Amino acid sequence: MTALTNTSITIRCPISGVPTPTATWTKGNQEITNSDRYTVQDDGSLLISEVKEEDSARYTCTADSVTGRDSASSTVRIIGK
Numbered sequence: 001m002t003a004l005t006n007t008s009i010t011i012r013c014p015i016s017g018v019p020t021p022t023a024t025w026t027k028g029n030q031e032i033t034n035s036d037r038y039t040v041q042d043d044g045s046l047l048i049s050e051v052k053e054e055d056s057a058r059y060t061c062t063a064d065s066v067t068g069r070d071s072a073s074s075t076v077r078i079i080g081k
Contacts, residue, residue, distance in 0.1 A: 002077045006050055011074050013044040013061035021063035028057055051078045 003009045015021045023044030025032040032038050032046065039047040044063065048055060056078045062071040 001074060002079065003051055005052055005078055005080050008047065008049045009051055009076070010041075011046045011048070011059055011061070011076065013046065013063070013072065015044040015061075015063040017063075017065050017067065019065055021065035024062050024064070026060045026062070027055075032059075048076075051076075053078050053080060 001009065001011065013023050013025075015023050021044075023040060025038075025040055025046045032040070034040060037049045037051075039049075041047055044061060046059065046061070056076060058073055058075050060071055060073040062069060
C-alpha cells in the first residue's frame with residue numbers, strides 16, 4: 001500500500017471464527033496500541049491517522065483465539081506530497 005503524508009489509511013485484517021479472535025498489530029517487531037494516530041477497530045482493521053513518512057513499515061495483524069493463531073502482513077509506503 002502506498003499513501004500520501006497527512007492522509008488516513010486503513011489496513012484491513014479480516015478476522016472470523018467462533019469465538020471471535022482478538023486482533024493485535026505490530027509495526028516491525030513493536031506492538032501497536034491505540035493512541036492519537038493508531039486505532040485498532042472492532043473488525044480488526046488498523047486505522048492510521050495523519051500518516052507520516054516514518055509510518056512506512058511492514059505491519060502484521062495477528063488473530064488469536066482458543067482454537068489457534070494466524071497472521072498476515074502488509075507493507076506500507078508513505079510518500080510526501
